[in-house]
Amino acid sequence: MIVCVCHRISDREIARHARAGMGFEDIQFELGVATQCGQCECAAREVVAQCCASRPVAAIQHNCAGGEGRAWTSQQSSQA
Ligand code: FES
Secondary structure (H helix, E strand, O other), X not given: OEEEOOOOEEHHHHHHHHHOOOOHHHHHHXXXXXXXXXXXXXXXXXXXXXXHHXXXXXXXXXXXXXXXXXXXXXXOOOOO
């Protein structure tokens, strides 16, 4: 289902990013969801919240494995 009509972003796409460990603000920056008219913000936040509530440990493990989470990988790169 399309959540953000302005940017044609589906709930599945938002959920995929949330399961990869991204928070709402990261998803908003990455996909542009809720950055134009703003009508989709509540629905988009709901999708993210449902994903975070259902699989919080899996999201953290994905980040540690070198996924898309920027906050976890930026500090580990140039220490060697
Ligand atoms: S519907 Fe998402 S910004 Fe307009």
